Amino acid sequence: MRCKLLISALILLISLPFVTATISLDEITTSTYSWGDTLRIAGDYSATGEFSGLLKINLVCNANQTTQVFVKSLKTSGIYVFDQTVPITGQTGSCTGQVIVDDGINKEVATTKTFQISNTLEGTFELSKNDVQLGDNVTLSAAIFKSSDQNTEGFAIITIKKGNETYLLDTASFEDESLIYSIVVSDLPEGDYSIDVSATDVFGNQKIFENIKIFTIFDTFKVTAFFNNLHPVPGETLVLEGSVRTMDDQTLKDGIAKILVDGKERLVNVLDGAFSYNIELSPTITSENHTVQITIQDDFGNVGSKELEFFIEPIPTTLSNKITQTQYLPGQELKFSPQLYDQAGNPMDKDITVTIVDANRQTILTSTVNSDEEVTVQINTFSPPGIWVISSTSNGLSDKADVVIDEYEQIDITLDDQTLIARNTGNVRTKQDLFVELKSNEDTVTFTEKLDLYPNDSKSIKLYEFAEDGNYTLLFRDQIYPNVIIKNPKLKVGSSLKSITAAAITPTTKSGSIILGIIVIVLIIGIVFGIVRLFKKKGNNKKDAQRERDFREGQMMREKIKGSRENPEQSTDNVKAYRPAKKEEPANDDKRGMFGMFS
The missing domain is CATH 2.60.40.1930 (Macroglobulin (MG2) domain)
Structure with missing residues (x-):
C-alpha cells in the first residue's frame, strides 16, 4: 500500500511545472541608525513562472538576534517590486536587513550590507559664563541628537554639583535637538561647580553627560x-x-x-x-x-x-589738681597730682608745670612733671599759717587749688647741763607759763618762767639763778630729771675778784703793782661793756615793738583766713600773708663773750 502512495507523489511532482526566482536589493546608504529611525529596504523579486508565497523582512543583529519586522503574502508572475520602511527599535549592535521569499517549497533569501544600531544620544554644550556672581543669570545651551542624522526630542535632568554634593536638580525639555536652560544663581556657597545632564528622547535613546561644564560661583564683592x-x-x-x-x-x-x-x-x-x-x-x-x-x-x-x-589727635581740654586733703600742719607732706585730660575725659601724657606759693607769697616749688604724677612737698616746720596756692599750667590750660596751713603752737623744753632751753617749734607766736621745781634733800625750789617766743626763737633758763649749788631732781611738764648738778659760776668769779681786790689795796711788792694794773684794765673793760649793753637793750626794745606789730598783723590775717573758710567765695588774694620778724639769735651765755658774768 505504501509503495503505491510514493509512486503517486512522484508522479504528481513530475507533473508540476518548475519555477525559478531571484531577489535584487537596493543599496542602503546609511550605515548608522538609532531607535526611532526608519530603515528602507527596497528591491524586486523576479520569477520564471507563477509564484504564490510570502515576502518576509527580518532584522538580524549581532549574527543571532532575528526580529521579523515585515511580512506580506505574494502572488505574482514575472517581476515584483517592493519598497518597505522598517522602524528601528529594541536592537543594538551590528545588524543587517534580511528579505525572504518563501512559497513553502522554495525559499529565496537576500541580505543587505551591515549597518549599526545605537540607542545612545550625543550632545554639545555651551555655558554663557564660567565665572558667576550670585544673582547672575546663567544659560546652558545644548544640541542633543541621535547617532543618526534624524531629529529627535525628549527631556533632560540637569544636576549642579559641588564636589560630590548635589545643590540643584532640575528638568528641561528639548525639541529638534535643541536644549535651552537658564537659571538665576542665588543662595549657593562660593566655590567650583560642575553640571551633569541626563537626556532621554521619546524613542528611548538616552545618555548621561557628566561634568559637561565647570563654573565658579563668587559670593563676595x-x-x-x-x-x-x-x-x-x-x-x-x-x-x-x-x-x-x-x-x-x-x-x-x-x-x-x-x-x-x-x-x-x-x-x-x-x-x-x-x-x-x-x-x-x-x-x-x-x-x-x-x-x-x-x-x-x-x-x-x-x-x-x-x-x-x-x-x-588728643586735644588738651581739662587741667585739674587732684588733692587728697586741703588742710595741713607744719611738718606734714603736701601731696597732689596735676591731671591733664583730653576732649573725651581721658588722661593725657603731657608735661605740666606746677608752682606752689606759700602764705607769704614766696615760691616754694616750681617744677615740670608728667600728667598724673604725684608731687610731694615737705611743709617746713616754721611755715607761716595761711593759704598756699597750687598752680598748674599746660598747653594753654591752667588750674589753681588752695590748701590751708593751720596754726601750730608748740614750745619744746630741753635740758643742757644746768640750763633749760625753751624753743618755739610751732609756726605762730606762743605765750606759756613754765612751772619748774627743783628738789634736793635740804630744800625745794619752785619758780614760774613766762615764755613769749616767736617761731624758731629760744630762751635759756639758768637754773643756778634760782637755786643754790647742789644736787637736785628737776621736774617740769611731767618730766623728771634726777641728779641735776647746779653750780653757780658767778660765785667762783666773785671770790676770785675779792682776793684780787684785797691784794690790790695793799701793794707791798712788785707783783702787787701788776695785779693792781690788771684790776684797772678789767674795770675799764667792764665800763665799756656796760655801755654796749645799754645800747643793745634799746635795740631789743625796738625789736620787741616790731614783733608786737607782726603779731597783731598775724592775728588779723588768721581772722581773715577763718572768715574765708566760712565764706569760700571770698578771694584769698585779699588775705595778707603773715610775715614774722627777722629771727634773733638766742641770747644765751655762750654768745655773751667773756663778760657774760656781768649780765
Whole structure:
C-alpha cells in the first residue's frame, strides 16, 4: 500500500511545472541608525513562472538576534517590486536587513550590507559664563541628537554639583535637538561647580553627560572705600565714600552698606555701585585710632567688606589738681597730682608745670612733671599759717587749688647741763607759763618762767639763778630729771675778784703793782661793756615793738583766713600773708663773750 502512495507523489511532482526566482536589493546608504529611525529596504523579486508565497523582512543583529519586522503574502508572475520602511527599535549592535521569499517549497533569501544600531544620544554644550556672581543669570545651551542624522526630542535632568554634593536638580525639555536652560544663581556657597545632564528622547535613546561644564560661583564683592581726612578733629564731619563691584568687575546695581562706627551701625543704600556717608564726630570722641567696618550685602547673598581707620589727635581740654586733703600742719607732706585730660575725659601724657606759693607769697616749688604724677612737698616746720596756692599750667590750660596751713603752737623744753632751753617749734607766736621745781634733800625750789617766743626763737633758763649749788631732781611738764648738778659760776668769779681786790689795796711788792694794773684794765673793760649793753637793750626794745606789730598783723590775717573758710567765695588774694620778724639769735651765755658774768 505504501509503495503505491510514493509512486503517486512522484508522479504528481513530475507533473508540476518548475519555477525559478531571484531577489535584487537596493543599496542602503546609511550605515548608522538609532531607535526611532526608519530603515528602507527596497528591491524586486523576479520569477520564471507563477509564484504564490510570502515576502518576509527580518532584522538580524549581532549574527543571532532575528526580529521579523515585515511580512506580506505574494502572488505574482514575472517581476515584483517592493519598497518597505522598517522602524528601528529594541536592537543594538551590528545588524543587517534580511528579505525572504518563501512559497513553502522554495525559499529565496537576500541580505543587505551591515549597518549599526545605537540607542545612545550625543550632545554639545555651551555655558554663557564660567565665572558667576550670585544673582547672575546663567544659560546652558545644548544640541542633543541621535547617532543618526534624524531629529529627535525628549527631556533632560540637569544636576549642579559641588564636589560630590548635589545643590540643584532640575528638568528641561528639548525639541529638534535643541536644549535651552537658564537659571538665576542665588543662595549657593562660593566655590567650583560642575553640571551633569541626563537626556532621554521619546524613542528611548538616552545618555548621561557628566561634568559637561565647570563654573565658579563668587559670593563676595570688591569694595573700595576712603575718607576725606585721615586725621579729623573732634566735632568735625568725616566723609566716607566707596564703590562696589562684582568679581567680574561689574558695578553693583543696588544693595545695602552697613557702616559700623564705634559700636553704632548705620545703613546706607548702594546705587549704581557707589555709596557715601557723613560721619558726624562727637566733640567728646575718644582719641587715638578708630576703626570703621563696612559690610555690603545684596538680595542674592553676596557680601563684601572693608575696614578703615582714622586717627583722632588728643586735644588738651581739662587741667585739674587732684588733692587728697586741703588742710595741713607744719611738718606734714603736701601731696597732689596735676591731671591733664583730653576732649573725651581721658588722661593725657603731657608735661605740666606746677608752682606752689606759700602764705607769704614766696615760691616754694616750681617744677615740670608728667600728667598724673604725684608731687610731694615737705611743709617746713616754721611755715607761716595761711593759704598756699597750687598752680598748674599746660598747653594753654591752667588750674589753681588752695590748701590751708593751720596754726601750730608748740614750745619744746630741753635740758643742757644746768640750763633749760625753751624753743618755739610751732609756726605762730606762743605765750606759756613754765612751772619748774627743783628738789634736793635740804630744800625745794619752785619758780614760774613766762615764755613769749616767736617761731624758731629760744630762751635759756639758768637754773643756778634760782637755786643754790647742789644736787637736785628737776621736774617740769611731767618730766623728771634726777641728779641735776647746779653750780653757780658767778660765785667762783666773785671770790676770785675779792682776793684780787684785797691784794690790790695793799701793794707791798712788785707783783702787787701788776695785779693792781690788771684790776684797772678789767674795770675799764667792764665800763665799756656796760655801755654796749645799754645800747643793745634799746635795740631789743625796738625789736620787741616790731614783733608786737607782726603779731597783731598775724592775728588779723588768721581772722581773715577763718572768715574765708566760712565764706569760700571770698578771694584769698585779699588775705595778707603773715610775715614774722627777722629771727634773733638766742641770747644765751655762750654768745655773751667773756663778760657774760656781768649780765
